[in-house]
Amino acid sequence: MNRTLMKTCTYGVMHLTVAVTVAFVLTHDWRIALAVGVVEPLVQTLAFVVHERCWSKAGDIKVAPLCGHAHGPEPAS
Numbered sequence: 001m002n003r004t005l006m007k008t009c010t011y012g013v014m015h016l017t018v019a020v021t022v023a024f025v026l027t028h029d030w031r032i033a034l035a036v037g038v039v040e041p042l043v044q045t046l047a048f049v050v051h052e053r054c055w056s057k058a059g060d061i062k063v064a065p066l067c068g069h070a071h072g073p074e075p076a077s
Helices: 003-027 030-060
Strands: none
């Protein structure tokens, strides 16, 4: 298994564990905690796909720097 796939799988397990644990702490009901813990990561994954597509489309938009000056390489003289 390559490193990226392994990292993705372990992150998924961690996300599921955290979601179930937080839901259980809030509800004290394992059934609700498992339902939330399974549904939330799926919804979050779909939200991430939409987020990435928006960022890809916004890639060509010029954004003014926050600090008042441009960053990057100096122009050639």
